[in-house]
Amino acid sequence: MSQVSPEKIRANVEVLVKFNNRSTISSADANLPPGTGILAASDWIKKQLETYSEACGGCLEVKVDEFSQSPEAAFNGSNPRIVRPTLIRNIYAILRGTDSKASKRIYLVTGHYDTRETDVMNTHDPAPGANDDSSGTAVSLESARVLSQLKFPATIVFAAVAGEEQGLNGSRHLAQLAKDEGWQVEGILNNDIVGGDTTPGDTLQNKSLIRVFSQGILPSAPVETIRQMLSLGIENDTPSRELARAILDVSRSYFATPKSFRPVMELRLDRYLRGGDHKSFSDLGFASVRFTEWRENYNHQHQHIRVENGVEYGDLLKFDDWQYIAQVARLNIATLGTLASSPGVPEKVRVVTTNLDNNTTLRWDAPTAASEAVKYEIVWRETAVSDWQFSADASKFGDSSESHSATLPISKDNVIFGVRACDDRGHCGPAVTPFPERRP
Structure with missing residues (x-):
């Protein structure tokens, strides 16, 4: 955990922001300025993971989950967000476990590297996404850099997915890939909006807290299972909720002063009117959670960059807190290391x-x-x-x-x-x- 570097996290976020607009549907645009857009960003993320692998003697298997997303119907009651065949790339790196049996068990950390402007179909105006979700992508990258220097019995996967803002397309594809290939995934840590928004004058933000959201009973579970869990009072004891409790337990071991930083278990899948990539995995029965900062500032998410009536809008670098993101990375790293060293679940x-x-x-x-x-x-x-x-x-x-x-x-x-x-x-x-x- 001491190897986590706020400076390296900042450097990675600064590079991601320079791709201007990382809209997923920009992959179908032929008129983007050179070095901008989602595909240029995916190439850079892949190169970063390959650099980390070189530093550990090739310990990481860097892979690209690339697919063409077909046009979709309306998303959450709004207009369609994929209107023509769209290339989507998930980039991930595998740190294989050292034990022949335990290596079958997989823990995954992810963030989404696509961004959006106020108009979700806008692919050219700046959409830096410094917090949403360069911060989460930076946590995945920093986790890969640090943990690739160590060895664990079980396998850890470090991922950056696209398509989140268009409808969780990338994570849904990666989750289905894991299901189809029989990955024994025992936990997914999704980091989305973990930048610790720092807005001048905001006295309600709390930099000592990080929210952990998780799914209760799956609506798709058999009716008899749902009835039994409700009758027993264990509707809050799903695999995702147990993963959240494991995170709380890890934090008590590795963060000696709870006032400095601690996770807060939120007994709901996600925030109101919002969604995240952990849902894609949860829907298929994988234990998954979402990390999100304590108090979001919606002026700094999904916004056209501007100043209106003295209020600054835009997901800009200056609102990220690098020390806070580093704390989130440390919690992810401690959790991944603990779970990948454990025997798994009975x-x-x-x-x-x-x-x-x-x-x-x-x-x-x-x-x-x-x-x-x-x-x-x-x-x-x-x-x-x-x-x-x-x-x-x-x-x-x-x-x-x-x-x-x-x-x-x-x-x-x-x-x-x-x-x-x-x-x-x-x-x-x-x-x-x-x-x-x-x-x-």
């Missing part, structure tokens, strides 16, 4: 509900891609609390290498339980909340 976690009693017996199977010894922790919280409050070593309550189970003198009716897998050094994966099991 399988088939269940709570025994055969008899009426005030004890709780939990059972689970080992993570499918763990090759080293695994320690298990039981975590729990009161039903009205959003984050884990207590934890205990499962071995003290009956867990053994032969049979993974634990019985605690705590009523399952009063709390929500979870089981998480950890390595010997304390790197834990996200917890998994049990479903009921009746045993003969």
Whole structure:
């Protein structure tokens, strides 16, 4: 984390801004000035990742997910944002895990590098996107630069996607690619608008906080599953919500002073009237979250650059806070490193509900891609609390290498339980909340 450089983050954002307008649909324009537009930006991002790979002896596999997006119908009730076949490129780099089994597990960090003007179809007027989302792209790049110098059992992917402003096109394609190719993705960290907007006179911005949004129950889940989760009160214990809790746990380990910087878990998919790339992954069942600064300034997003009645509009460099973006990068790096070092998540976690009693017996199977010894922790919280409050070593309550189970003198009716897998050094994966099991 100490290797994260606010100066390098700033340098990357400054280069991205120089591409003038990174509208996704500019890829179909033939009259752009040389060195501007989305395709020029994608070439530069690819080159940056290749430079990081050279520095680590070729440890990164740099790839381009390129496709032609067909014209689409109206987006969110507005006019279509893709009106002719449009080339879209997602750029990503793979840091393969060192363990033959654990390397199948994948954690992904992403930001979108396309931008927009007030008119989402405008491809020529300046749309610097210094915050939305050069800041998130810079987090992906800085994470790649720093973590490529280390080795982890599991695999980490560093991505920059396009098409977000036109309808999440790039992330949707990358998510479907991951699904079709059978990627065992256990967590996606999406960074979108993490620049820590610094507007003169704004006293309500809080540079010590970063919001973490995550999906609750998927609307596409089977009706019976939805009914069961609601009846059990575990609608806030989806994989995406557990990933958010894991981020909060990481922050307590790596940010010793919570007042300096901490994530805040938001129990909703996203903000009102807005959306982000984490939804593309969440829709396909992948655990995913979105990082966003505490207080957005909408005068500095999706705006034609101008001054009106003394108010400055535009997503400009001068409103980014490089120290804040560096803190966001450190949190991403700490989370990715922790999860990629962990054994993953336990399988088939269940709570025994055969008899009426005030004890709780939990059972689970080992993570499918763990090759080293695994320690298990039981975590729990009161039903009205959003984050884990207590934890205990499962071995003290009956867990053994032969049979993974634990019985605690705590009523399952009063709390929500979870089981998480950890390595010997304390790197834990996200917890998994049990479903009921009746045993003969």
